[in-house]
Amino acid sequence: xxxxxxxxxxxxxxxxxxxxxxxxxxxxxxxxxxxxxxxxxxxxxxxxxxxxxxxxxxxxxxxxxxxxxxxxxxxxxxxxxxxxxxxxxxxxxxxxxxxxxxxxxxxxxxxxxxxxxxxxxxxxxxxxxxxxxxxxxxxxxxxxxxxxxxxxxxxxxxxxxxxxxxxxxxxxxxxxxxxxxxxxxxxxxxxxxxxxxxxxxxxxxxxxxxxxxxxxxxxxxxxxxxxxxxxxxxxxxxxxxxxxxxxxx
Amino acid sequence: xxxxxxxxxxxxxxxxxxxxxxxxxxxxxxxxxxxxxxxxxxxxxxxxxxxxxxxxxxxxxxxxxxxxxxxxxxxxxxxxxxxxxxxxxxxxxxxxxxxxxxxxxxxxxxxxxxxxxxxxxxxxxxxxxxxxxxxxxxxxxxxxxxxxxxxxxxxxxxxxxxxxxxxxxxxxxxxxxxxxxxxxxxxxxxxxxxxxxxxxxxxxxxxxxxxxxxxxxxxxxxxxxxxxxxxxxxxxxxxxxx
Numbered sequence: 001x002x003x004x005x006x007x008x009x010x011x012x013x014x015x016x017x018x019x020x021x022x023x024x025x026x027x028x029x030x031x032x033x034x035x036x037x038x039x040x041x042x043x044x045x046x047x048x049x050x051x052x053x054x055x056x057x058x059x060x061x062x063x064x065x066x067x068x069x070x071x072x073x074x075x076x077x078x079x080x081x082x083x084x085x086x087x088x089x090x091x092x093x094x095x096x097x098x099x100x101x102x103x104x105x106x107x108x109x110x111x112x113x114x115x116x117x118x119x120x121x122x123x124x125x126x127x128x129x130x131x132x133x134x135x136x137x138x139x140x141x142x143x144x145x146x147x148x149x150x151x152x153x154x155x156x157x158x159x160x161x162x163x164x165x166x167x168x169x170x171x172x173x174x175x176x177x178x179x180x181x182x183x184x185x186x187x188x189x190x191x192x193x194x195x196x197x198x199x200x201x202x203x204x205x206x207x208x209x210x211x212x213x214x215x216x217x218x219x220x221x222x223x224x225x226x227x228x229x230x231x232x233x234x235x236x237x238x239x240x241x242x243x244x245x246x247x248x249x
Numbered sequence: 250x251x252x253x254x255x256x257x258x259x260x261x262x263x264x265x266x267x268x269x270x271x272x273x274x275x276x277x278x279x280x281x282x283x284x285x286x287x288x289x290x291x292x293x294x295x296x297x298x299x300x301x302x303x304x305x306x307x308x309x310x311x312x313x314x315x316x317x318x319x320x321x322x323x324x325x326x327x328x329x330x331x332x333x334x335x336x337x338x339x340x341x342x343x344x345x346x347x348x349x350x351x352x353x354x355x356x357x358x359x360x361x362x363x364x365x366x367x368x369x370x371x372x373x374x375x376x377x378x379x380x381x382x383x384x385x386x387x388x389x390x391x392x393x394x395x396x397x398x399x400x401x402x403x404x405x406x407x408x409x410x411x412x413x414x415x416x417x418x419x420x421x422x423x424x425x426x427x428x429x430x431x432x433x434x435x436x437x438x439x440x441x442x443x444x445x446x447x448x449x450x451x452x453x454x455x456x457x458x459x460x461x462x463x464x465x466x467x468x469x470x471x472x473x474x475x476x477x478x479x480x481x482x483x484x485x486x487x488x489x490x491x
Contacts, residue, residue, distance in 0.1 A: 034336045096408060096451040098415035101429045101444035104437070131401075177323070184326035188416065191430075201332050205419065214336040217329035224324035232320070 029211065035218075036211040047200055047212075048219055055196035055223065058186045062118055063178050066125030073126075074133035075159075084134065091126035099124065099185050103192040117189040124185055125178040132174025136167030172235040176228055183224045197223070264438035265445060272439075275428070280446050283424035286342060287411045287454070290349030294406065298354045299399065302361025306395070307387045315362035319355035327352055327413045335420050345414065345422035352413055353406040360402025364395035393467050400462040407454040415447055425450075 028036035040048070070091075077084040097105075102120045110116040140163050148158045164171075190198025197220040204212030269276050305311040330348040338344045368391050376390045418426025428435050428443035435443075463471065 092408075092452075092455075093448070096412060096448040098412050098426070098429060098444055098447045100415050100418070100426065101440055101447070104429070104432060104440055105444070108437075128405075176320070180324040180326075183324075184328070187326050187328040191419075198328065201328060202419075205332065205335075210336050213332040217326075217332035220326045220329040221324070221333075224326055225321055228320055228324040232317075 032208070032210055034210050035214050039211045040215045048216065051195075051197045051199055051216070052219060052223065055183070055186055055198075055220070058114070058117060058121065058189070058196050059179065059182045059227075062121035062182050062186070063125055063175070065118070066122045066178060066182075067129055067175065069122070070126050070129030071133055074130050074137065077130075077134055078137045078163075088127070088130060091123075091130055094123040095127040097123075099188045100191060103189055107192060112193050114193065114195060117186070117193055117195065120189065121182050121185055125182060128178045128181065129174050132170050132177070133167065136170030136174075137163050139170060140166045168239055169235070172231065172238070176231045176235075179227050179231060180224045183220065183227060187220050261437055261441055265441035268435070268438045268442040269446075276442065276446060279423070279425045279428055279443065280450065283411070283414055283426075283447065283450060286345055286417060286422065286424050287349065287407075287414045287450070290346050290353055290410050290414075291407060291454075293346075293350050294353035294357055294410075295403070298357035299361050299403075302358040303365050303387070303392065303395070303399070306362045306365025306367075307383075307391060309366055312362070312366070315358055319359045319362075322351055322355035323359070325351055328416055328419070331416055331420055331422075340421050342417070342422050344420060345417040345424075348416070349410045349414060353410050356406040356409065357399075357402045360405075361395070361399045364398035364402075365391050368394050393470055396462060396466050396470070400458060404455050404458045404462075407458055408451045411451040411454050412447060 027038065029039050073083070073087050077087060094102075099120065102123070103116060106116045106119055110119065144162060144166070145158065148162045153161065186196050187198035187201060190196055190202050194202075197216050200216040201213045201220070204210070204214075204216065302315055305315045327348050330351050331344055334344040334347050338347070365387075372390060372394070373386060376386045381389070414422075414424050415426035415429055416422075417424045418428070418430035421427075425443040425447050428439050429447075432440050
């Protein structure tokens with residue numbers, strides 16, 4: 001007995017879960033081309049856009065919580081020097097756990113949930129934010145602080161009016177790194193829970209459908225670049241003195 | 250994606266070390282692969298990014314390239330770069346090394362540029378007033394003063410690269426990621442064992458560059474260095490301001 005191969009090969013290829021290719025049996029999708037615009041157009045509404053919004057949500061929550069923790073820790077470490085080493089060691093420890101593994105390790109405790117992803121993502125923002133905030137606070141020149149003391153400013157006034165504004169460039173630089181890093185790691189998080197832009201990437205890799213992972217990856221990259229660009233604009237708006245100084249220099 | 254999960258028990262960590270002891274061949278091979286992939290990426294990034302960043306900072310030019318373009322590079326999610334690389338280069342290590350260089354390069358370039366560019370202009374002017382030539386200013390004034398920030402970039406990049414090389418496991422690039430993405434074969438103890446190895450490698454890389462920083466920093470500046478980054482061995486930081 002021999003099986004007929006002809007009719008099988010001639011039947012139109014079906015893209016897993018996404019129906020037949022719009023370009024017909026010989027279109028880009030049927031050939032599994034590197035990037036098929038047809039697929040992107042056809043699945044923006046049901047695949048790409050919802051994942052993009054999920055991704056944004058994951059990122060905003062993680063960076064928000066991470067910033068609150070790192071900011072409090074950095075302020076404390078700025079006053080109590082002993083605190084720096086334990087906290088930076090702790091956050092560096094978290095940072096060195098590979099993301100793929102950390103998410104797996106959290107699963108037995110928090111399950112295949114969003115909480116697992118957020119705990120992991122927050123953990124990864126701490127080191128960057130803590131280091132940058134603390135470096136920023138410490139970069140304030142000694143004579144500036146002395147002048148502030150001499151003017152009779154209290155510790156709180158020095159912090160709010162002198163240290164934080166002068167530390168702002170370093171803090172916002174840290175925030176930018178934290179945001180783009182979180183966007184990046186959130187794609188990896190989809191290895192555990194099918195949320196965010198990582199989901200179509202892993203799905204595309206698993207089903208060997210190139211356009212899906214290439215297009216989603218491009219979207220993830222675009223998201224990171226746009227987020228970074230918006231943060232730069234925000235930084236410029238909030239530090240007009242830096243631009244003025246640059247112009248005179 | 251993961252099909253089955255181990256239940257996580259306290260002795261999973263003990264099992265992880267037992268896993269290392271039981272599979273020394275596998276662990277060494279994957280660790281060596283991991284180090285090789287990370288080392289290649291760090292080497293390529295260091296050779297290009299540091300000289301370029303320092304030089305651009307010295308001439309105070311190209312802030313667009315060194316900051317904006319580098320930020321675009323830094324913003325690229327590694328998994329996405331690997332995925333696109335897979336579409337271009339196909340399966341293999343080239344893919345992963347390329348993605349790691351893309352990751353490390355901007356971190357180093359931006360830090361090196363900012364470090365040199367932001368040095369107090371008065372200091373540079375004083376040096377010029379003392380009759381120093383531009384290359385003397387670069388080598389004796391700007392570079393030593395910029396070292397802490399340059400090395401901050403290198404150390405961060407090293408930790409990033411070693412940790413991110415794990416993603417290679419997803420696309421069959423080798424390294425410890427091969428174990429981490431294969432919980433079905435190696436169980437959670439194997440995943441933990443490989444993670445410990447990755448973390449140890451990242452710490453070692455960070456430590457190695459910290460040591461290098463200490464060696465290349467001129468002696469008079471080391472005191473200030475210690476004040477910025479407290480010596481873990483003594484745990485005491487000297488105050489930066491009197």
